[in-house]
Amino acid sequence: MKKHPKKERQRLLVETIERNPFTTDDMLAAQFNVSVQTIRLDRMEIGIPELRKRVEDVANRQFQNEVRSLPLEDIIGDIIDLELDQRAISIFTIEEEHVFQRNQIARGHYLFAQANSLAVAVMGSDSALTARANVTFIQPAKLGQRVVCKVSVSARDDASKKTLRTVKVESYVNNHIVLKGTFEMYPEVEAN
Numbered sequence: 001m002k003k004h005p006k007k008e009r010q011r012l013l014v015e016t017i018e019r020n021p022f023t024t025d026d027m028l029a030a031q032f033n034v035s036v037q038t039i040r041l042d043r044m045e046i047g048i049p050e051l052r053k054r055v056e057d058v059a060n061r062q063f064q065n066e067v068r069s070l071p072l073e074d075i076i077g078d079i080i081d082l083e084l085d086q087r088a089i090s091i092f093t094i095e096e097e098h099v100f101q102r103n104q105i106a107r108g109h110y111l112f113a114q115a116n117s118l119a120v121a122v123m124g125s126d127s128a129l130t131a132r133a134n135v136t137f138i139q140p141a142k143l144g145q146r147v148v149c150k151v152s153v154s155a156r157d158d159a160s161k162k163t164l165r166t167v168k169v170e171s172y173v174n175n176h177i178v179l180k181g182t183f184e185m186y187p188e189v190e191a192n
Contacts, residue, residue, distance in 0.1 A: 003033050010042050017048055022080070024051055075121050076114040077149060084124030085165075085187075087152040090114060094145050104143040111141060111171055111179050118151045119167040119183040128187050131164055135181030145173045154182075163187075 004012060009032050016031065017023055025043075029036045043050070077092030092114045094106045112135060120128045141147050149171040164184045171179040 006042075009034070010046050013039070013042055014046065014048065022051070075117045076110065077118065077147070079118070079121065082122065084122060085153055086122070087150070088118050088122040089151075090118050090149045092147045092149065094141055094143055094147065096143065099143045106141040106143075106145075106147075108137055111137070111147060114147060114149050115151065115169040115171060115179060115181070116183060118149050119169060119185060122151050122153060122167065123165070123185055123187045125187045128185055130183055131186055132184040133181065134183075135169070135179055137179055138177050141171075141173050141178050147178065148172045149179075151183075 003009075012032070013028060016028065025036045025039045028039045032039070040050075042048075075090065077090035079088060079090045081087070081089040092110070094110070098106050098110045100107060112133075115135065116130055116133065119130065149169065151167050151169045154166050154168045165187055167183045167185055169179070169181055169183060170177055
């Protein structure tokens with residue numbers, strides 16, 4: 001595979017990331033036949049943030065006016081797809097503060113929080129409340145892994161905003177399920 005001169009590689013790097021901001025440094029290194037460190041240095045030199053920041057920026061731009069039930073900063077993980085009252089997907093990277101130090105396994109409440117906050121976010125209302133949760137942890141997620149959470153609203157009654165809605169949730173690491181379950185949600189909550 002032909003190596004590109006630095007300036008050309010950086011130009012192509014910008015084009016590639018503009019087309020797909022979710023491209024990893026590993027993928028870019030393979031595409032340009034250089035080391036991951038070279039890609040990181042190129043990104044820093046031309047001002048392209050790391051993947052996590054790019055995903056967050058895309059999510060914030062795309063969904064900031066759609067999610068009404070809670071602020072985006074209260075969602076655990078980064079939303080990458082959202083269709084209100086239908087489905088949503090988020091990505092959460094397990095970092096040092098999310099794991100047990102002894103075994104580097106993610107603390108379950110972070111996986112639960114990702115799923116629950118996404119279930120709240122998918123509600124197309126100004127507020128939402130979890131009435132009941134039934135989740136099963138299938139296998140552990142570990143430090144450095146990316147958890148992809150998918151939720152879908154599987155039961156709803158459009159005639160009454162007060163009717164409970166059922167949200168099915170599944171979380172994956174490398175296409176292996178780590179958490180699954182359902183949340184029953186009140187899509188409209190009135191303050192007292």
